[in-house]
Amino acid sequence: MWLQAKILVVDDEPIVCQSCRKILAADGHDVCVALSGEEALRKMENEDFDVALVDLKIPGSGGLSLVRAIRKTSPQTEVVVITGYPSIENAKESIRLGAFDYVTKPFVPETVRSVVFQALTCQPWTMMERRC
Numbered sequence: 001m002w003l004q005a006k007i008l009v010v011d012d013e014p015i016v017c018q019s020c021r022k023i024l025a026a027d028g029h030d031v032c033v034a035l036s037g038e039e040a041l042r043k044m045e046n047e048d049f050d051v052a053l054v055d056l057k058i059p060g061s062g063g064l065s066l067v068r069a070i071r072k073t074s075p076q077t078e079v080v081v082i083t084g085y086p087s088i089e090n091a092k093e094s095i096r097l098g099a100f101d102y103v104t105k106p107f108v109p110e111t112v113r114s115v116v117f118q119a120l121t122c123q124p125w126t127m128m129e130r131r132c
Contacts, residue, residue, distance in 0.1 A: 006032070007116060009033045044070065057085060078120070
């Protein structure tokens with residue numbers, strides 16, 4: 001059984017946003033999309049999100065800067081970095097900045113479902129209860 005959550009997908013590729021929305025909405029999640037980091041931050045000023053899926057290669061200041069900003073302004077939001085240009089350096093930096101996980105594109109629907117479920121069930125306030 002999936003937990004229902006508010007998810008923000010940040011990617012400059014509309015097809016990725018649409019795919020994630022379709023996958024996650026089918027599991028009962030409320031999904032919002034943003035095509036840039038600036039748009040994502042504006043949405044986060046008005047809404048609380050449980051999980052944010054953030055592409056590394058977004059216009060503007062980039063995905064790592066957005067991860068940093070989300071962790072600072074919305075520490076309760078778990079961040080999952082997604083990228084079509086994986087590297088060990090970016091993975092390490094993402095985790096160092098507080099990302100929950102690092103997922104490479106292209107991904108299959110089950111990967112998206114699984115990482116969101118893990119992020120929701122292993123948040124700090126539920127870790128003790130669920131033994132993550």
